Amino acid sequence: MKKFILNIIVFIVLLTLLVFGMNRNYFPAKATGNDGYIGAIVDKHAYADKTKSPRIIFCGGSSIAFGIDSKMIEQATGLPVVNMGINGSLGLDFILNQARYVARPNDIVIVSVEYNLSEEGSYKFKQEAARIYPPASNFFKHTISQRINDFFVSDFQHNFFITFSHLTNRKLREFPKNVVYSRSSFNENGDVVRNFDPHPSHDFLQKFELNHIPNPDIAPLNSFKSFADERKIKVYFLFPSLDELAYKPKKHVVSIIANEYNEGMHIPRLNKPEDSVFPDSLFYDTEYHLVPAGKKIRTQKILDLLKEKGIVKVK
Amino acid sequence: MQRLQGAPLILSIDRMLFNSLGFALFLPIVFVLYWFVTNKNLKAQNLLLLAASYFFYSCWDYRFLFLLIFSTFLDFYTGQRIYRAVKPASKKFWLYLSVGVNLGLLGVFKYYNFFVDSLAHSLSAVGVTASFNTLDVILPVGISFYTFHGLSYVFDIHNGRTKPTDNFVDYSVFVSFFPLLVAGPIERATHLLPQIEKPRRFSYQQAVNGMRQILWGYFKKVAIADNCAEYANMIFNNSGHYPGSVLLLGAVLFSIQIYCDFSGYSDIALGVARLFGIELLRNFAFPFFSRDIAEFWRRWHISLSSWFKDYLYIPLGGSKVNTWKRVRNTIIIFVMSGLWHGAAWTYIIWGALNALYIIPSILIKSNRNHLDTVAQGRLLPSLSDTFKMLVTFMLTTLALAVFRSADMAHAFSFIGGIFTKSFFVIPTGEMLMGASVNILALLVVVTLFMVAEWLGRESLFAIEHTGEKWPRPLRWAFYLTIVLSTLYLTGIPQQFVYFQF
Numbered sequence: 001m002k003k004f005i006l007n008i009i010v011f012i013v014l015l016t017l018l019v020f021g022m023n024r025n026y027f028p029a030k031a032t033g034n035d036g037y038i039g040a041i042v043d044k045h046a047y048a049d050k051t052k053s054p055r056i057i058f059c060g061g062s063s064i065a066f067g068i069d070s071k072m073i074e075q076a077t078g079l080p081v082v083n084m085g086i087n088g089s090l091g092l093d094f095i096l097n098q099a100r101y102v103a104r105p106n107d108i109v110i111v112s113v114e115y116n117l118s119e120e121g122s123y124k125f126k127q128e129a130a131r132i133y134p135p136a137s138n139f140f141k142h143t144i145s146q147r148i149n150d151f152f153v154s155d156f157q158h159n160f161f162i163t164f165s166h167l168t169n170r171k172l173r174e175f176p177k178n179v180v181y182s183r184s185s186f187n188e189n190g191d192v193v194r195n196f197d198p199h200p201s202h203d204f205l206q207k208f209e210l211n212h213i214p215n216p217d218i219a220p221l222n223s224f225k226s227f228a229d230e231r232k233i234k235v236y237f238l239f240p241s242l243d244e245l246a247y248k249p250k251k252h253v254v255s256i257i258a259n260e261y262n263e264g265m266h267i268p269r270l271n272k273p274e275d276s277v278f279p280d281s282l283f284y285d286t287e288y289h290l291v292p293a294g295k296k297i298r299t300q301k302i303l304d305l306l307k308e309k310g311i312v313k314v315k
Numbered sequence: 316m317q318r319l320q321g322a323p324l325i326l327s328i329d330r331m332l333f334n335s336l337g338f339a340l341f342l343p344i345v346f347v348l349y350w351f352v353t354n355k356n357l358k359a360q361n362l363l364l365l366a367a368s369y370f371f372y373s374c375w376d377y378r379f380l381f382l383l384i385f386s387t388f389l390d391f392y393t394g395q396r397i398y399r400a401v402k403p404a405s406k407k408f409w410l411y412l413s414v415g416v417n418l419g420l421l422g423v424f425k426y427y428n429f430f431v432d433s434l435a436h437s438l439s440a441v442g443v444t445a446s447f448n449t450l451d452v453i454l455p456v457g458i459s460f461y462t463f464h465g466l467s468y469v470f471d472i473h474n475g476r477t478k479p480t481d482n483f484v485d486y487s488v489f490v491s492f493f494p495l496l497v498a499g500p501i502e503r504a505t506h507l508l509p510q511i512e513k514p515r516r517f518s519y520q521q522a523v524n525g526m527r528q529i530l531w532g533y534f535k536k537v538a539i540a541d542n543c544a545e546y547a548n549m550i551f552n553n554s555g556h557y558p559g560s561v562l563l564l565g566a567v568l569f570s571i572q573i574y575c576d577f578s579g580y581s582d583i584a585l586g587v588a589r590l591f592g593i594e595l596l597r598n599f600a601f602p603f604f605s606r607d608i609a610e611f612w613r614r615w616h617i618s619l620s621s622w623f624k625d626y627l628y629i630p631l632g633g634s635k636v637n638t639w640k641r642v643r644n645t646i647i648i649f650v651m652s653g654l655w656h657g658a659a660w661t662y663i664i665w666g667a668l669n670a671l672y673i674i675p676s677i678l679i680k681s682n683r684n685h686l687d688t689v690a691q692g693r694l695l696p697s698l699s700d701t702f703k704m705l706v707t708f709m710l711t712t713l714a715l716a717v718f719r720s721a722d723m724a725h726a727f728s729f730i731g732g733i734f735t736k737s738f739f740v741i742p743t744g745e746m747l748m749g750a751s752v753n754i755l756a757l758l759v760v761v762t763l764f765m766v767a768e769w770l771g772r773e774s775l776f777a778i779e780h781t782g783e784k785w786p787r788p789l790r791w792a793f794y795l796t797i798v799l800s801t802l803y804l805t806g807i808p809q810q811f812v813y814f815q816f
Contacts (some may be wrong), residue, residue, distance in 0.1 A: 001350060001518050008526070011791065015798055145336040153805050160803055 022163060023155045034132055037087070038125070040065075040131045044084055044190040051080035054106040056093060056312070058190075059099040060113045061088030063240040063288035067112075069299040070189030076303050077312045079108075082314070083190030086115045088288075090129060090140075091121020092217050093223070096224045097139040098214035105232040108311060110302075111221065111267065112238040113287055116213055119220060127154060180284075195292070210250040212257070218264045225266045236311065237267040239276040241298050247277045247288030270305045329492035332581045333375035334537060338694035341371065346590055350517055357514050359435075362702040364488045364511075364591070371493040372457070373553040379455035382420065383491060386571055389416055389485045394479040404474060411462045412704030413469045417462050419422055426456055429658030457497040459655060464490050467506040470626050472528055477505050485511050492593070494584040498577070500598040500618035507595070524779065525589030531778050532582030538709045539764050540575035542757050545807055547749040551719055554729045558737030561746055562729060570708070573715060574603065577616070582776055595619075601772045602711075603765070604689050607683035608672040608702035611711055617653065623648045641677055656718070661726055672710055684732040688773050751807060760804060 034042070056079050058064045064085025073081045082278070084098060101160070103109050123146060130137040142150070147176060176182065185194035221237070228235040239258070247254070254273045261269060282294030290298060307314040319757040331337050345367045353359035373380050400406045422430075451467055458511035468489070478484050479693065487509045495501075550565025557565070581598035586596045596618045605611035612620050624633075631644045653666020676682040690696040691702065696704065713730060720726035746755045771777030779798070782790040 001519075002521050004517075004519055007523075011794070015795060016793070018795065018799065019802070092326050148336060153802055156799075157805070162798075 002245040006082075018150055019156050023151065023157045035183050037185075038129050039132055040190065040257045041086060041129050041136060043183065043186060043188065044082065045133060045135070047188050047190060048082045048084070048102045051082060054069045055080045055082055055104075056110065057082045057099065057103055058085055059109060060085045060096055060109050060240065061090070061095070061117060061288070062086065062286075063088075063114055063290075064112055065186070065190070066192045066284065066297055067295055067303065068191055068302075069189070069295050070191050072296065072299045073083045075191070076314050077306070078315075079312060081139070081189055085126065085190070086113075086129075089122040089125040090115050091126065092119045092220050093116050093141070094121055094126055094129075094136075094139070096220055098136070098228055099137065099224065101139065102233070103228065103233045107233050109209050109228060109233055109235045110238050110270070111224070111235065112219065112240050114240050115242075115254060117217060119217060131155075131158070145288060158195055169249045186233040191295075192293075196285065201308045208252040212253045215260050215264060222266045234311070237261070237265065237269045238302065238305075239269070239271055240272045240288055241276045241278060241290050242273070243280050243283040243287035244277050245280045247274075261301065270302075270309065275301065328451060331371050334533065337374065341367070342587065342590075344707060349591055358484070360515070361482075361484050361488050361511060361520065363713050365484055366489040368488065368496060368810060372491065372496055379458075382455055383461060384418065384460070384487075386420065386461060386465055387487050387490045387686040388483075388744065389413060390468050390490070391479075391483055394469050394486075396471050396480075396769075397469060398479045408471055410473045416468065417466055419577055421458060421462050424455055426654075437598065441459055455530060460499045461490050461496065461502055462786075463619075464503045464504075467501070467622060467626065468508075469476075472503050474706065480508060482512070492588070492709065494587040494594055498580050498623075500581055500583070500596045501622050502596060502618070503622075507593070508597060510593050513520040517592060519672045521589050521592065525586040527778055528582045528586035528589065528776050530797055531580045531776050533766075534801045535575040535582065537806070538578075539761060540572045540799045541806035542578055542752050542804060543572035543575070543761070545603065545752065546747065546754065547572050547719070547756070549747070549750060550712055551721075551725075553731070554725070554732060557683070557732070557746065558740035558742070559733045559735045560738055560740050561742045562733045565731070566719075566729075568621050568711050568761075569719045570603075573719075574599070589749075593704045598773060601688075601768055601777075603708055604772050605705055605707050606685045606689060606700055607676060607681070607707055608687040608710060611650030612669070612673070615711075618658060619652065623652055636722065638678060645673060649673070660723050661720050664723065664726070665714050667712075668714040668717060672714070691773065714730075752804075 039050075048055075055075060056077065057070050058070075058081070060083060064083060064087075064105075065087070068081075068085070070083050070181045082102065084095075084102060090098075095113065095117075097113075099109055099111070121140070123140075126136070126140045127150065129277075130139075136220050166215035179185075180192065180194050182194075187193050225235055242250075258273050276298070278290065278294050278297065283291055284291050284298065303314050306312050331341060345363070348363055354364050358606060369380060369383075373385060390413055391410045392810055396409040397406050397413075400409060455756065468477075468479075468486075472479050476743075480489075485508065488511050489502065489504060492511075520659070547569040550561060551569065554562060554565070577598035584595070585595045598616060598618050600614040600617065602611050602614035605614055628644050631647065632640055633644070634641055636644070649666040649670035650663055651666070652669075653662040653664070654666075656662040673682065682759045687794075689700050716729055716733075717723075717726040720729055742754075744754065768777045771779060772779050782793045785793070
């Protein structure tokens with residue numbers, strides 16, 4: 001019995017050491033996937049780090065990445081603009097924790113999240129963001145089970161492949177640089193700027209209704225507002241851009257969500273949902289992703305709102 | 316084999332899956348308590364096994380624990396009444412009561428909606444409109460398995476093969492021993508109960524064998540089955556978009572998936588039981604190396620096949636009746652076997668198809684031609700055996716395509732889709748995009764796995780004797796390679812297919 005247990009323990013220790021050795025990148029290697037869409041997180045943080053407050057920081061999912069012309073706002077306001085939007089799959093928690101990490105006193109944070117955005121998001125996606133940009137590991141929760149899984153499975157799979165490629169002088173497959181969903185599609189502010197016309201058909205958008213999930217994101221948004229108030233950070237909420245084809249079947253639920261925000265959310269709203277609805281021709285592949293022409297129109301609307309509400313001086 | 320970025324989770328804690336963190340904690344705790352705390356007291360050991368089994372089951376759905384306890388008590392009680400009854404009529408009464416209630420519960424939870432829907436369809440086909448209420452019920456996990464455990468107990472007592480136990484705890488452990496509770500193997504009282512009633516001693520060799528079997532089971536499930544499942548699901552769920560060649564590939568991958576999934580589970584169950592000094596019935600014996608369908612069924616889900624043979628086929632006359640009655644009996648047990656899997660026509664037709672495959676061999680009395688292991692003592696099979704194995708594999712694969720299909724219309728279109736001109740279209744990587752693992756890499760891994768299975772086909776499981784005579788460092792390096800390969804090849808986790816039955 002003792003021999004059996006001892007053997008099991010030694011075996012587990014050996015296995016853990018082997019995996020640990022591999023996960024420590026014993027053979028120095030660069031991480032794959034850095035050039036993918038999620039790789040933009042590194043550049044966004046680099047820009048956020050080098051800009052001085054007060055700044056305008058946009059937070060949200062891909063509707064922000066595709067929907068803001070930061071240069072236009074910089075020129076009109078004279079303030080640095082940081083676009084932190086990447087993808088809604090990161091989840092509201094990640095997006096708001098990232099905003100907590102980036103924002104400094106006197107900054108203006110504009111939160112614009114897609115409807116029914118999951119608080120938790122996709123662990124796989126968040127984990128990839130954290131692999132490429134390690135501080136992002138603090139933007140989301142890890143259960144013990146996930147940590148063990150990360151160590152023994154996902155990190156191991158990643159590092160084993162890198163090490164194997166290194167030892168065999170195998171060239172790692174490079175991420176294509178000329179596609180919309182790549183790191184190179186972002187400008188230094190964090191906006192997606194690649195020319196992505198022509199856009200695919202959007203007829204399918206009319207089919208999808210929106211489920212009503214009561215008050216899904218109000219508590220985390222209010223918690224962020226309290227955080228911002230304590231640190232003298234101004235925070236505003238902007239409804240996400242939405243294709244009018246998609247808006248029609250979702251209109252009823254969107255109005256319920258807007259009412260819930262009016263009643264329960266402490267972050268001041270800059271606009272109404274219908275103000276962010278744009279013609280179908282201004283959208284790219286999803287109901288949230290504006291094409292460059294749409295982005296200009298939306299950005300102008302935002303500038304008008306900032307001016308009208310007296311949030312910043314606009315030329 | 317490079318995966319797409321961001322590997323999926325292998326470990327989850329919500330349910331006590333064999334590949335969950337919960338189970339990784341549960342098993343060593345029970346093991347230590349079993350061998351160190353309750354070691355010298357059989358009653359305490361069995362009580363611990365029962366508590367652990369009920370806890371294990373409660374992690375799935377504690378509400379159904381009461382159903383399990385009720386079913387256990389019913390068979391325990393009726394078993395005693397059958398044994399003590401003097402008059403044959405009384406014996407039959409208690410037997411029918413047990414069978415009736417057990418099958419009644421199974422019927423309500425598993426088959427009620429199916430039969431009601433089928434009746435309504437049949438009536439509407441003859442112009443009668445009938446509306447029946449269906450039940451909104453969840454299928455209690457493992458019900459088909461533990462019901463069959465209990466039934467085997469009362470049948471064996473009724474047939475005089477065994478005596479009832481007076482110890483409710485021992486009997487409860489027999490029904491609900493956690494390694495076999497949710498997906499078998501389906502045990503027999505004559506085999507398992509005596510092991511539970513006798514003191515068990517720790518055997519180093521048995522425990523080490525158990526660990527090897529667990530290791531191989533995980534490899535089959537996680538590295539092979541889950542990766543094959545990604546492609547099988549993709550191809551079956553979008554079958555209208557693929558040429559015949561890809562559909563055939565999907566069917567083949569599903570065959571490998573279900574074999575590795577279920578036999579992997581069985582290996583883990585058998586290995587875990589061995590850690591507790593208990594030997595469970597073997598469930599798979601390298602079925603893909605069968606030379607005809609009869610041999611396949613002696614090697615596939617053995618505990619279910621033998622259950623139907625002992626408690627249905629033989630009582631119907633077995634092979635001691637004339638040829639036509641044997642054919643009838645064969646059709647009955649295969650259809651019942653299909654129905655056991657679930658309330659759907661696809662399962663029933665799968666069973667019937669297997670009966671059709673096997674009937675010619677019954678008619679020409681060749682169904683017991685292959686009782687040995689193929690190419691015994693040789694490295695390679697003869698050309699004739701290779702051909703026979705390929706034909707058997709393809710026949711079972713086509714039947715399993717029916718099993719996997721969403722309904723019979725899907726099955727017809729899927730199999731019909733294979734036998735078209737597009738069968739000759741060569742599958743390309745572009746056709747099979749969307750999975751997290753490259754198809755060519757997967758096929759290489761599957762081929763290596765089949766080679767390992769072939770080399771180990773004369774053992775209980777493929778790596779049972781691999782490296783036994785090697786020096787320890789080499790042997791351990793071999794085991795570590797299997798563990799690391801399993802970790803590296805971990806695919807998107809899929810629930811064990813047989814949990815739904």
